[in-house]
Amino acid sequence: MLLARSTLPIQMPKRWIKIILSTIAITSTILVTGCASKPQINNPTRYAVAPDYYTVRSGDTLSAISMRYGLSYLSVAEMNDIAAPYRIYVGQSLRLKKGSGNVTRSTTKALTNNEPQIQRQTIKLPTQQPTPPTGTITAQPATPPVQTTTTVQSTQLRWVKPSNGPVIANYNVANNIKGIRFGGNQGDPIFAAADGQVVYAADGLKEYGNLVLVKHIDGYITAYAHNSKMLVKSGQTVTAGQKIAEMGSSGATSTMLEFQVRLDGKPINPANILPIN
Numbered sequence: 001m002l003l004a005r006s007t008l009p010i011q012m013p014k015r016w017i018k019i020i021l022s023t024i025a026i027t028s029t030i031l032v033t034g035c036a037s038k039p040q041i042n043n044p045t046r047y048a049v050a051p052d053y054y055t056v057r058s059g060d061t062l063s064a065i066s067m068r069y070g071l072s073y074l075s076v077a078e079m080n081d082i083a084a085p086y087r088i089y090v091g092q093s094l095r096l097k098k099g100s101g102n103v104t105r106s107t108t109k110a111l112t113n114n115e116p117q118i119q120r121q122t123i124k125l126p127t128q129q130p131t132p133p134t135g136t137i138t139a140q141p142a143t144p145p146v147q148t149t150t151t152v153q154s155t156q157l158r159w160v161k162p163s164n165g166p167v168i169a170n171y172n173v174a175n176n177i178k179g180i181r182f183g184g185n186q187g188d189p190i191f192a193a194a195d196g197q198v199v200y201a202a203d204g205l206k207e208y209g210n211l212v213l214v215k216h217i218d219g220y221i222t223a224y225a226h227n228s229k230m231l232v233k234s235g236q237t238v239t240a241g242q243k244i245a246e247m248g249s250s251g252a253t254s255t256m257l258e259f260q261v262r263l264d265g266k267p268i269n270p271a272n273i274l275p276i277n
Contacts, residue, residue: 056092069096091200091234157216158240159273162193162224162259163247167276171269178267179223179260180276182247186228186255190245192238193222193259193274201230208258209250214238223260226252 047070054065062082066073077086079095088094165184169177192214199221200213208225212232215221228248238244249255261270270276 050096052095052097054094054096056088056090056094058090060088060090062086062088062094065094065096071096089200090204091202093235157194157218157220157273159194159275160191160241161274161276162191162222163188163257165247165257168256171271173267179258180270180274182257182259184247184255184257186246186248188247189243190224190227190247190257192240192242192244193261193270194220194240196220196222196238198232198234198236198238198244201233203250205251207251209252210245210248212245214244219264221262221265223258223262225258225260226250226256 048068050069050071056065062077063073063086066076073086076094076096077083079098082088163182163184165182165188167180168183169181171177171180190212194214194216196214196216198212199215200211203210205211208223210225210227210230212224212227212230213221214224224245226248227245227250229246230244231246232238232244247255247257252258259270261268261273
């Protein structure tokens with residue numbers, strides 16, 4: 001005779017129940033603790049602290065400089081009045097922070113309250129990083145050249161001769177003379193030909209020796225090459241007739257000043273604007 005299967009539940013010993021409950025509690029605690037202590041992924045991009053101003057070096061681009069300090073290149077371009085295609089040049093001083101206009105490194109300054117701002121344009125400068133002059137030397141009064149006023153493209157600029165020396169070579173593109181060459185002696189004064197702002201003062205272009213570039217209103221740039229000494233630095237504002245350098249033979253075989261004038265980046269004959277008899 002078969003025994004009927006019992007329908008009563010199997011009674012589990014209390015000791016086993018305690019062991020199972022303890023195991024479940026420990027496992028739950030481990031899972032909760034593991035979730036709470038799981039490290040959060042936090043690897044933000046590290047940026048260098050941006051200075052108020054940055055001096056452009058060889059190989060720099062506007063986007064690379066902006067990325068280095070976590071800035072928008074469009075914002076940097078706007079602060080420095082740089083238009084597309086956003087070209088910059090070696091030795092240029094870029095403002096990186098708004099509201100830093102009180103820092104003593106002006107990059108744009110009107111010549112007078114009634115004159116327009118100096119227009120920005122691209123200048124071909126050396127590929128290697130130039131060594132700027134050590135300090136600014138205050139120009140001392142020298143025998144100023146004869147001054148004149150010439151109307152150029154509806155803008156009046158006060159042009160003066162950059163040297164009192166004799167003209168030894170005239171503008172001749174066919175002979176690769178892109179300006180006027182003045183003769184003289186070592187140390188003779190070199191004058192700014194018009195009001196403007198120094199955008200370069202270094203010896204990065206060996207064929208020009210110690211070279212000073214001054215930017216003027218209405219798209220003009222003047223160049224002063226082969227100096228023995230430069231008395232200004234990049235970013236400095238100069239006035240017509242101010243002594244900015246001394247004549248020399250750096251990058252040349254004889255003592256002279258090679259003076260060039262460029263309009264919108266193209267060389268023009270300085271005799272068309274200078275008061276040369």
